[in-house]
């Protein structure tokens with residue numbers, strides 16, 4: 064108790080009595096109780112914040128303990144938010160921490176809920192959740208401090224609606240992807256085989272993805288080799304027998320063998336039959352299950368030196384060697400397995416000291432691991448798991464991806480990887496550094512204090528960089544991007560019972576006296592436009608527009624900003640005989656839109672908008688007014704396109720598109 068008092072004395076002097084007093088009443092939402100979240104929770108408790116809501120969807124994993132210091136081994140598998148709150152609460156007897164074990168995207172965390180906080184601090188690890196919190200904070204007008212770390216790098220960015228850029232003002236680069244054909248038929252680096260295994264093979268065998276046709280359709284559109292795509296289509300279709308066998312309890316090892324033979328023998332033979340493909344690159348070698356198992360398999364091919372890695376891993380200077388079915392020493396003419404790590408002692412069965420995960424497996428060991436992990440995953444399917452996605456912390460899936468990617472690497476003469484390396488590459492893991500998290504968490508508190516003091520001129524975006532001479536760089540903040548599809552919208556809210564409120568009631572109510580022509584969207588789904596009002600009499604619930612979602616009312620002329628109406632719940636005391644909705648009062652008056660600097664003939668980019676939902680209502684980008692240029696006037700409007708389609712006309716995107724039977728509706 065006396066320690067806590069002593070701390071308060073210092074905090075009072077540093078913060079000043081006014082801010083110190085205010086902190087005890089400030090309501091903070093901290094999203095994420097992982098690497099940054101744990102450090103930050105400790106900081107804000109010790110700084111004197113009095114009311115903290117801590118939310119995290121996950122439970123504690125053993126691998127978190129090296130840097131998430133609020134957790135102990137006994138806490139593994141418990142909710143992160145709950146344990147972090149329990150551990151940090153005693154640091155300050157006056158703090159009230161409310162832990163929530165949930166996903167921040169759940170509907171109960173709506174705009175009203177967000178608006179109860181004075182400040183939000185993000186300690187997340189993914190773009191999707193960050194973008195969601197950003198939008199909620201913009202809608203609720205609550206200041207947000209965004210943060211992230213990657214190894215020795217870190218960043219802290221304060222975001223305030225109308226004052227600074229929001230998280231979505233600048234599009235974020237999408238993660239690196241590889242062409243489908245590289246992954247599916249012509250891999251040349253370990254990462255290609257790992258991506259194939261975790262994103263394709265896992266899905267084919269243990270996921271929902273039965274034919275992966277979308278991906279191939281897209282690849283074909285992108286101009287990838289048509290013949291190769293046709294072969295890949297056949298290959299994908301032939302998975303159904305293996306999928307069935309994995310889900311029936313009769314077979315066991317024979318199923319793993321069946322899967323092996325399809326993937327590592329017949330599929331490779333099919334590809335080999337396309338001679339053209341192998342004119343300029345080394346052909347793969349089909350693998351033989353029985354021969355690998357009995358040690359007679361000899362793969363006379365050269366393990367090529369890998370290309371410089373795209374994943375930040377240094378290229379290994381592997382000398383060309385012959386690989387056989389046995390681990391290094393026992394092969395007839397083998398010098399040893401790939402020698403990339405030979406001086407690290409982490410290779411082959413010869414190593415006595417290597418940790419299990421850091422040992423490079425022989426071809427036979429990989430095959431055995433393939434069989435055992437396939438059996439374990441099949442048993443899980445048979446026990447009722449419907450699909451099993453790759454998770455780096457799920458040993459069965461990591462074993463499967465390690466074994467199958469290494470077998471594929473062997474077939475293609477690519478260097479194999481240890482389980483440890485596969486985990487790092489497949490999980491896109493950049494080792495987390497506790498010190499980086501600690502520094503970033505300190506910086507978040509400093510920016511949060513500027514925000515609470517409203518010292519906006521002191522706000523900075525701070526970068527932690529790997530430069531000993533300049534470890535920190537601070538930049539002043541830019542204003543909002545006038546074209547931003549998130550923070551330039553005019554937010555409002557409608558409290559309602561979606562089961563008893565129609566789309567038309569809300570839209571007419573929000574537009575008030577205005578005669579503007581508008582289109583209405585939920586995310587990317589068009590619900591209405593000036594030529595199409597069929598949904599106006601439908602309830603919001605029937606249109607799947609429920610609590611936590613937004614109705615976007617887009618001006619058809621693109622002259623005024625979009626109105627984003629957040630759907631919230633009616634107050635508990637709402638009279639039963641009153642209308643089932645409460646509209647904003649006064650109605651929102653969106654400002655005139657800033658003109659884009661360059662006028663182009665295509666619709667404005669709306670890539671900053673949220674990703675598509677999985678509904679069956681027409682999906683389109685919510686562009687502000689589909690441009691009525693002379694060229695595309697007739698079909699550029701979705702309403703016109705849809706009307707033509709209703710009239711039985713099919714609109715071709717390109718001249719060489721063909722009519723499919725399914726496109727023709729027979730009218731009695």
Ligand SMILES: Nc1ncnc2c1ncn2[C@@H]1O[C@H](COP(=O)(O)OP(=O)(O)OP(=O)(O)O)[C@@H](O)[C@H]1O
Pocket residue numbers: 094095096097098099100118119120121126127143165166167168186187188189192495
């Ligand atoms: N949508 C979400 N709702 C709530 N919490 C989330 C959401 N998305 C991510 N998180 C949480 O954010 C935290 C991010 O922390 P961190 O980056 O340290 O990840 P981690 O899962 O603890 O570690 P690692 O990914 O390295 O195993 C995690 O605890 C994660 O559960």
Ligand SMILES: [Zn+2]
Pocket residue numbers: 228229230231232233543544547548549550551
């Ligand atoms: Zn923005």
